[in-house]
Amino acid sequence: xxxxxxxIDDSLARIVQELATTAERIGAADSxxxxxxxxxxxxxxxxxxxxxxxSGLALRMTAMRLMHLGIExxxxxxxxxxxxxxxxxxxxxxxxxxxxxxxxxxxxxxxxGAEVAAITTVADSPLARLATxxxxxxxxxxxxxxxxxxxxxxxSLFEQTVVLLGDALFHALWIRSGETxxxxxxxxxxxx
Amino acid sequence: xxxxxxxIDDSLARIVQELATTAERIGAADSxxxxxxxxxxxxxxxxxxxxxxxSGLALRMTAMRLMHLGIExxxxxxxxxxxxxxxxxxxxxxxxxxxxxxxxxxxxxxxxGAEVAAITTVADSPLARLATxxxxxxxxxxxxxxxxxxxxxxxSLFEQTVVLLGDALFHALWIRSGETxxxxxxxxxxxx
Amino acid sequence: xxxxxxxIDDSLARIVQELATTAERIGAADSxxxxxxxxxxxxxxxxxxxxxxxSGLALRMTAMRLMHLGIExxxxxxxxxxxxxxxxxxxxxxxxxxxxxxxxxxxxxxxxGAEVAAITTVADSPLARLATxxxxxxxxxxxxxxxxxxxxxxxSLFEQTVVLLGDALFHALWIRSGETxxxxxxxxxxxx
Amino acid sequence: xxxxxxxIDDSLARIVQELATTAERIGAADSxxxxxxxxxxxxxxxxxxxxxxxSGLALRMTAMRLMHLGIExxxxxxxxxxxxxxxxxxxxxxxxxxxxxxxxxxxxxxxxGAEVAAITTVADSPLARLATxxxxxxxxxxxxxxxxxxxxxxxSLFEQTVVLLGDALFHALWIRSGETxxxxxxxxxxxx
Numbered sequence: 001x002x003x004x005x006x007x008i009d010d011s012l013a014r015i016v017q018e019l020a021t022t023a024e025r026i027g028a029a030d031s032x033x034x035x036x037x038x039x040x041x042x043x044x045x046x047x048x049x050x051x052x053x054x055s056g057l058a059l060r061m062t063a064m065r066l067m068h069l070g071i072e073x074x075x076x077x078x079x080x081x082x083x084x085x086x087x088x089x090x091x092x093x094x095x096x097x098x099x100x101x102x103x104x105x106x107x108x109x110x111x112x113g114a115e116v117a118a119i120t121t122v123a124d125s126p127l128a129r130l131a132t133x134x135x136x137x138x139x140x141x142x143x144x145x146x147x148x149x150x151x152x153x154x155x156s157l158f159e160q161t162v163v164l165l166g167d168a169l170f171h172a173l174w175i176r177s178g179e180t181x182x183x184x185x186x187x188x189x190x191x192x
Numbered sequence: 193x194x195x196x197x198x199x200i201d202d203s204l205a206r207i208v209q210e211l212a213t214t215a216e217r218i219g220a221a222d223s224x225x226x227x228x229x230x231x232x233x234x235x236x237x238x239x240x241x242x243x244x245x246x247s248g249l250a251l252r253m254t255a256m257r258l259m260h261l262g263i264e265x266x267x268x269x270x271x272x273x274x275x276x277x278x279x280x281x282x283x284x285x286x287x288x289x290x291x292x293x294x295x296x297x298x299x300x301x302x303x304x305g306a307e308v309a310a311i312t313t314v315a316d317s318p319l320a321r322l323a324t325x326x327x328x329x330x331x332x333x334x335x336x337x338x339x340x341x342x343x344x345x346x347x348s349l350f351e352q353t354v355v356l357l358g359d360a361l362f363h364a365l366w367i368r369s370g371e372t373x374x375x376x377x378x379x380x381x382x383x384x
Numbered sequence: 385x386x387x388x389x390x391x392i393d394d395s396l397a398r399i400v401q402e403l404a405t406t407a408e409r410i411g412a413a414d415s416x417x418x419x420x421x422x423x424x425x426x427x428x429x430x431x432x433x434x435x436x437x438x439s440g441l442a443l444r445m446t447a448m449r450l451m452h453l454g455i456e457x458x459x460x461x462x463x464x465x466x467x468x469x470x471x472x473x474x475x476x477x478x479x480x481x482x483x484x485x486x487x488x489x490x491x492x493x494x495x496x497g498a499e500v501a502a503i504t505t506v507a508d509s510p511l512a513r514l515a516t517x518x519x520x521x522x523x524x525x526x527x528x529x530x531x532x533x534x535x536x537x538x539x540s541l542f543e544q545t546v547v548l549l550g551d552a553l554f555h556a557l558w559i560r561s562g563e564t565x566x567x568x569x570x571x572x573x574x575x576x
Numbered sequence: 577x578x579x580x581x582x583x584i585d586d587s588l589a590r591i592v593q594e595l596a597t598t599a600e601r602i603g604a605a606d607s608x609x610x611x612x613x614x615x616x617x618x619x620x621x622x623x624x625x626x627x628x629x630x631s632g633l634a635l636r637m638t639a640m641r642l643m644h645l646g647i648e649x650x651x652x653x654x655x656x657x658x659x660x661x662x663x664x665x666x667x668x669x670x671x672x673x674x675x676x677x678x679x680x681x682x683x684x685x686x687x688x689g690a691e692v693a694a695i696t697t698v699a700d701s702p703l704a705r706l707a708t709x710x711x712x713x714x715x716x717x718x719x720x721x722x723x724x725x726x727x728x729x730x731x732s733l734f735e736q737t738v739v740l741l742g743d744a745l746f747h748a749l750w751i752r753s754g755e756t757x758x759x760x761x762x763x764x765x766x767x768x
Binding site: 006007008009010011012013014015016019020023024026027030031034035037038052053054057058060061064065068101151152153154156159160163164165167168169170171172174175176181184185189192 | 391396408452
Binding site: 448 | 624626636639640642643649650651652653654655656657658659660666677681684685688762763764765766767768
């Protein structure tokens, strides 16, 4: 295995295989949670996204697409992100469901009456217990270095899955919107 | 001079002295431009801010305060910043007034019918020529390494002045708004 | 098709299917380019990464992992990123291979004697012509809104592929390094 | 006062006056702490900077300058920032000295044997107690909305002072280095 994996195309094939297995399991077990997450996004006044490290980068990819859909979207920690209030949604991703800053943000969101959606690998985690909807990803979180759940390093499979889940949520919401690609295009940033 | 300046408090005193001189000159020559900039901010549907390097960081400090005033504010280049349209304002800072990405953004803003305000050291620069309002800062831009306009390195005096101008604009707009500090407070980010 | 795609799990399955096809094609056609990219990363004094929008976020995910491998890594545009010099590598991603800021950065890199690697969909693009190594992704770039190359919006398939290519490069370099997950762990940021 | 302050040039003059008073007080009371901070920066293997909100933006301005001096510099929270270790310095700014994430980072830094320098308004704060050197700024922190310490909103005077302190530290370290502006210039980012 290790010898093969020193070829990049073999590594790529392995990653795609892990993602296919993970996506299939999520589809079998969590399609209701995914649908509920899409409904929360569609029904929210504004959507706030928060993840740490690579999960945070994955959610930023999602945030950009939600903005393209015309949804008022904010990444927590950016300069002009306002306070969350009721009628807003906080969409989070944390492999372990224990990341301190994310759990505290979820508590704040719940306290002001906002909804919380969580993508995590641990159903019984502090983050999952705070969330209205939990999408459970059958992948290692980054603290699991056993190699049992994935041949990849740390939380890589989880973080890749967050990228794909965000794009799947976007894709479905886009189809539902009835808008064409040309309708979305004028919303892309034009000052860069 | 150099010997004194190896003491940090002497460096600090020198910086404050340079800022006092610069602020006095701006007040004498550019108070109309400052008032016009405040009016553009107050009248805009949304405010977009753009600067490179340290000027960009200075404008991010301004952006945060405009958001606290309840103004819909975006930093160009951040993930969820939408397209600028007419009725919006692009507030820029560029010492030389020639920074490529900023000049191109100003052209785009003008083309879509948005207003452009520019803080710069060069009245006859490409950026200044595109702007509705120009605030002229009598300080070195970062390409001027002669030491003539300031004892500080490169564009430091200009960049510090952008910080203070942004806060002066905010302060005046805040007083005009009639809101108290307690009124602004709930707009501060609450998820960090 | 559209009816099915309003289910999130169907969207997810479609995305995984597109990625599997894309990865297979890259493996068949570009395994040498992938190997050469890995060699450039392993041989560089420092690695600089640059992409715009979602491609830039994808490369930031890669950047974090290269840092975990102990490679001195910089994201272009971040505050403390220094000047590139010879012996360094610029790793870029641009679907169209025409993004202005990326082409200019590649020109600068070439001019100072640095190597350039490019992930793009267009072999005959300005970026590809500047690069030492080109990894060609058979996916739509974001300007292609025809839907011919992918059912997904704009450059989504390309951007997802950049995430996976970055992680495949990391995975192979990690296996080659002979280090365990526990060896990498102490390099993770500890101040957040 | 309010009537005058609705003119931007009057607001600017007021801000400069507050900064002059603050700088004078720091010079009188804290010149030893400033000198010690400069020595910590000069003696550190690497410098990590951390502040929240506008204080964080102010420290990013400082970080860019330290990089121009040739110091290996990292902003906490950026993508490729590695783990802090002994022989490194954590330079922080927090008006109240109680910001959760900053206090926790300072604890981690102390635990691994790194030095901590703190700019704050509260000598007896959790952050100050963890720091090797404390620079005390006689200004309101952002939680003080009484208007007693400054006519400006929240922590504005503190945050402006952090900008100027960072530039004063840089200026003195630059003079000490014996390098010319032309010596520093090649270290500026060349890929943007």
